[in-house]
Amino acid sequence: xxxKLRQGTLGTGDIAFFVISAAAPLMILAGVAPFAILVxxxxxxxxxxxxxxxxxxxxxxxxxMSRYVTNAGAFYAYITRGLGRPAGVASAIxxxxxxxxxxxxxxxxxxxxxxxxxxxLFGVDIAWPVYALTGVALxxxxxxxxxxxxxxxLAVLMIAESGILVxxxxxxxxxxxxxxxxxxxxxxxxxxxxxxxSLMVFAFAxxxxxxxxxxxxxxxxxxxxxxxxxxxxxxxxLGIFYSFIAWxxxxxxxxxxxxxxxxxxxxxxVFAEMTTYVGSWATDVMHLLILSSTLASLxxxxxxxxxxxxxxxxxxxxxxxxAALHPRTGSxxxxxxxxxxxxxxxxxxxxxxxxxxxxxxxIWVNTPGVIGLVLLQVLVAVxxxxxxxxxxxxxxxxxxxxxxxxAAVGMATALYLMISKIALxxxxxxxxxxxxxxxxxxVIVVGVLLALWLRARRPEVYATIGAEAPTVKRExxxxxx
Numbered sequence: 093x094x095x096k097l098r099q100g101t102l103g104t105g106d107i108a109f110f111v112i113s114a115a116a117p118l119m120i121l122a123g124v125a126p127f128a129i130l131v132x133x134x135x136x137x138x139x140x141x142x143x144x145x146x147x148x149x150x151x152x153x154x155x156x157m158s159r160y161v162t163n164a165g166a167f168y169a170y171i172t173r174g175l176g177r178p179a180g181v182a183s184a185i186x187x188x189x190x191x192x193x194x195x196x197x198x199x200x201x202x203x204x205x206x207x208x209x210x211x212x213l214f215g216v217d218i219a220w221p222v223y224a225l226t227g228v229a230l231x232x233x234x235x236x237x238x239x240x241x242x243x244x245x246l247a248v249l250m251i252a253e254s255g256i257l258v259x260x261x262x263x264x265x266x267x268x269x270x271x272x273x274x275x276x277x278x279x280x281x282x283x284x285x286x287x288x289x290s291l292m293v294f295a296f297a298x299x300x301x302x303x304x305x306x307x308x309x310x311x312x313x314x315x316x317x318x319x320x321x322x323x324x325x326x327x328x329x330l331g332i333f334y335s336f337i338a339w340x341x342x343x344x345x346x347x348x349x350x351x352x353x354x355x356x357x358x359x360x361x362v363f364a365e366m367t368t369y370v371g372s373w374a375t376d377v378m379h380l381l382i383l384s385s386t387l388a389s390l391x392x393x394x395x396x397x398x399x400x401x402x403x404x405x406x407x408x409x410x411x412x413x414x415a416a417l418h419p420r421t422g423s424x425x426x427x428x429x430x431x432x433x434x435x436x437x438x439x440x441x442x443x444x445x446x447x448x449x450x451x452x453x454x455i456w457v458n459t460p461g462v463i464g465l466v467l468l469q470v471l472v473a474v475x476x477x478x479x480x481x482x483x484x485x486x487x488x489x490x491x492x493x494x495x496x497x498x499a500a501v502g503m504a505t506a507l508y509l510m511i512s513k514i515a516l517x518x519x520x521x522x523x524x525x526x527x528x529x530x531x532x533x534x535v536i537v538v539g540v541l542l543a544l545w546l547r548a549r550r551p552e553v554y555a556t557i558g559a560e561a562p563t564v565k566r567e568x569x570x571x572x573x
Contacts, residue, residue, distance in 0.1 A: 101311045101312075101313070102308055102311045102312050102313065102318070103312075103313050103318060104317075104318050104322045104325060105247075105322075105325075106247070107305050107308050107312060107318060107319070107322035108305075108322045108325045108326045108329070109246045109247045109250050110246060110304065110305075110308065110392045110395065110396070111301060111302050111304055111305055111322065111323075111326040111392070112250055112326050112329060112330060113246040113249065113250045113388040113389055113391070113392040114300070114301030114302075114304065114389050114392035114396065115299060115300065115301055115302065115326075115330055116198075116253075116385045116386060116388065116389035117250075117253060117254055117257065117330070117333060117334070117337075117385070118253035118254070118256070118257060118378070118381055118382055118385040119201070119382060119385050119386055119389065120298045120334065121257060121334065121337050121338065121362065122257075122362040122363070122378065122382060123201075123359070123382070124294060124297075124298065125294075125334075125337075125338050125341065125362075126341070126354050126358045126359070126361035126362060127354070127358050128290075128291055128294035128295070128338075129338070129341070129342065129350055129351060129354050129361075130351060130354035130355055130358055131287065131290050131294075131516065132287040132288070132290045132291035132294070133282060133285070133287050133291075133351060134276055134277045134282050134347050134350060134351070135282040135283045135284075135285070135287065135288065135291055136277070136291055136294070136295075136338050136342075137277040137278065137334075137335040137336070137338040137339040137342070138278050138282070138283040138291075138335070139283075139288070139291035139292055139295035140295050140298065140331055140334035140335040140338060141331055141332075141335045142283075142292070142295065143292065143295035143296045143298070143299060143331065143506075144299070144327055144328070144330060144331020144332070144334070144335070145331070146296075146499065146502035146503065147296075147299055147302065147327050147499075148324070148327050148328070149495050149498050149499045149502065150469060150472075150473055150495075150499035150502070150503060151320075151323045151324060151327055152490070152491055152495035152496070152499070153472075153473060153476035153477075153492065153495050153496035153499060154170070154306075154323065154472060154473075154476070155319060155320035155323050155324070156320075156476070156487055156491040157170050157173075157472075157475075157476050157479060157480075158306050158309070158315075158316075158319045158320065159316045159320075160479075160485075163309075163403065163558060166187075166304070166306035166307050166309075166400070166403075167183055167184075167187050167468045167469075167471075167472055168180050168181070168183040168184035168187055168404070168558075169403070169558050170472050170475050170476070170479070171183040171468070171471050171472060171475045172557060172558030173475065173479050173558055174472075174474070174475025174476060174477075174478040174479040175471065175474065175475050175478060177543060177547075177554060177557050177558065178543040178544070179471065180543075180557060180558050181409060181539050181540070181542055181543035181546065181557065182535075182536045182538075182539025182540045182542075182543060183468055183471060183539070184404050184407075184409055184539065185409075185535055185536075185538060185539035185542060186464050186467070186468060186532070186535050186539060187400060187464070187465075187468055188397070188400060188401065188404065189460075189461070189464060189535050190460070190461040190462075190464030190465045190468065191393060191396060191397045191400060191461065191465070192397060192431065192434060192461070193457050193458060193460055193464070194301070194393060194458055194461035194462065194465070195393035195394060195397060195431075195435075196434065196435050196438050196439070196457055197453060197454045197455070197456070197457030197458035197461065198389060198390055198393075198454060198458070199224040199227055199228060199390070199435060199438075199439050199449075199453065199454075200220075200224065200439075200442065200448075200449035200450055200452070200453025200454035200455075200457070201454045202223060202224055202227045202383070202386045202387065202390065203221060203224035203227070203439075203453075204220055204448075204449040204450040205379075205382055205383060205386060206220070206223035206224075206227075206383055207219070207223055207449075209379045209380065209382070209383060210223075212379070213376060213379065213380075220443075220449045221439065221440070221443035221449075224439045224443075224449065225436065225439060225440070227386075227390060228432060228435045228439065230387065231387065231390045231391050231394050231432070232394075232428060232429070232432040234391050234394075235391060235394045235395055235398060235423060235428045236418070236421060236423055236425055236428055237421055237423065245388075246388050246391060246392060249384045249385065249387070252381055252384060253381045253382075253384065253385040253388070254333070256374065256378050256381050257333075259370060259374060260337075260340065260341075260344075260365065260366050260369060260370060261336065261337055261340040263369035263370045264340045264341075264343055264344045264365070264369055265340065265343075267369060269340075269343035269344060269346065270343065270344060270345050270346035270349065271346045271348075273343055274347055276347040277339050277342055277347065278339075289512075289513060290513060290516060292505075292506060292509050293506075293509050293510050293513050293516050295334075296466065296506040296509075296510070297510070297517065298330070298334060299327070299330055299331075300461075300462055300465055301389075301392065301393060301396065301465075302323065302326050302327055302330065304392075304393075305323045305326065306319055306323075307396050307399045307400055308399065310399075341361070341362060341365060344365040344368070344369060345361075362378075363375050363378060363379070366378055394428065394431060394432075397427070397431050398423070398427040398428045398431060399424060399427075401414055401415075401424065401427035401430070401431070402414065402415045402417075402424040402427055403415075405427070407553070407556065407557050407558070408546075408550070408553035408556070408557070409542065409553075409557070413426060414427050414430065415427070438453075438457065439453070451519055455517070455518055455519050455520075456518060456520070456524070458517075459514070459517045459518045459528045460528050460529070460531040460532055462510065462517065463507070463510055463528075463529065463532050464532050464535070466503060466506055466507045467507055467532060469499075469503045470500055470503045470504050470507055473496045473497070473499040473500035473503055474496070476492065476496035477492055477493045477496050477497060480492035480493070511529055514528065
């Protein structure tokens with residue numbers, strides 16, 4: 093009997109843990125939020141809320157469509173249904189490249205953080221590629237195991253990383269901050285100013301991977317309810333948690349002083365605050381938990397990539413062999429092996445070239461991935477109203493028209509800000525930024541060419557892309573006209 097993904101395995105909480113872990117809250121708040129505060133000012137907490145609101149609006153149409161499209165391909169399946177097969181095939185390739193870019197780039201962060209943490213705590217200096225490649229092996233092993241194993245592991249790691257941030261927030265609040273608590277971060281003059289666009293770049297990037305809830309449809313319990321719930325839970329938690337913790341970080345230094353403190357020591361801002369308000373023991377724990385946070389994010393993306401690869405292979409856009417499942421664990425083990433091999437090649441390539449693991453491997457590889465995922469969100473938002481125009485349904489205009497259009501405008505704005513302020517994401521200038529942005533349209537062109545090739549050479553495959561039966565009976569509009 094051919095093995096299948098373990099249906100009915102994941103509940104709302106399990107899928108939410110996958111998504112939240114992929115976002116890596118501790119890494120975002122300890123590693124990225126200080127830079128956002130330095131560049132954009134004390135309005136950073138509001139920026140996370142605004143991004144969360146826009147993505148919640150996006151989730152309205154996204155989750156509504158998830159009840160009608162049973163394909164686990166998520167983005168590309170929705171785009172195929174709404175905008176046609178050429179756009180769908182191009183989206184499938186872009187999604188694979190983008191998810192891999194985001195995940196593989198993070199091995200640079202893992203190597204960099206592990207090297208500095210072990211050196212500072214134990215006085216042992218080991219080259220970063222050793223840590224990065226060890227991480228590749230650990231992520232492969234966890235992904236090779238059953239999905240239940242991954243869900244339990246991510247739950248533990250996510251609770252631990254969120255818990256240490258809650259400890260810091262509680263200490264700051266109990267001591268009344270540096271000079272008393274204030275809400276200046278939410279004042280309109282700090283939310284909407286010349287730095288707002290810079291803050292939005294960091295805020296939207298902090299939610300990467302939240303949409304992967306739909307990828308776990310085949311393993312979810314009651315996916316028509318579980319997928320929407322997990323999506324809303326993940327977006328709501330991330331938006332509120334990011335905003336609240338970022339606000340307490342600011343309060344720990346004082347609204348008037350925090351930017352100067354961030355300029356003095358951006359990477360150490362949160363760690364210094366932890367030492368001041370909680371103690372050096374908690375700072376050491378936070379250093380270790382950043383490692384586990386990064387590993388959790390890597391595993392969450394690895395699992396999502398494997399299932400996305402399986403969905404694309406099932407459609408015939410990749411060799412169908414990649415859709416094979418392990419007979420014992422039920423994991424897409426060949427897709428996982430391919431993703432692991434790709435990670436090894438890229439990490440080793442950067443190491444041999446002597447490039448910086450954080451500034452080059454993480455930032456340069458991550459940047460086109462982030463841009464690609466936001467572009468996919470724009471296309472999904474556009475696809476939703478087009479999809480629902482094609483048949484009779486009982487969904488309201490808010491879910492099928494108003495919210496998707498509003499989300500498309502919001503996400504398109506975020507995409508424009510990311511591209512126009514690409515230097516903030518990449519840390520590079522000139523030709524490097526042109527290449528990083530140019531990768532996305534190049535991948536789209538390759539995807540369109542693949543679609544044209546499939547239509548001409550393998551029409552039987554092309555005709556079945558995104559063509560599975562919907563979960564709800566649909567009646568063409570002209571029947572009732």
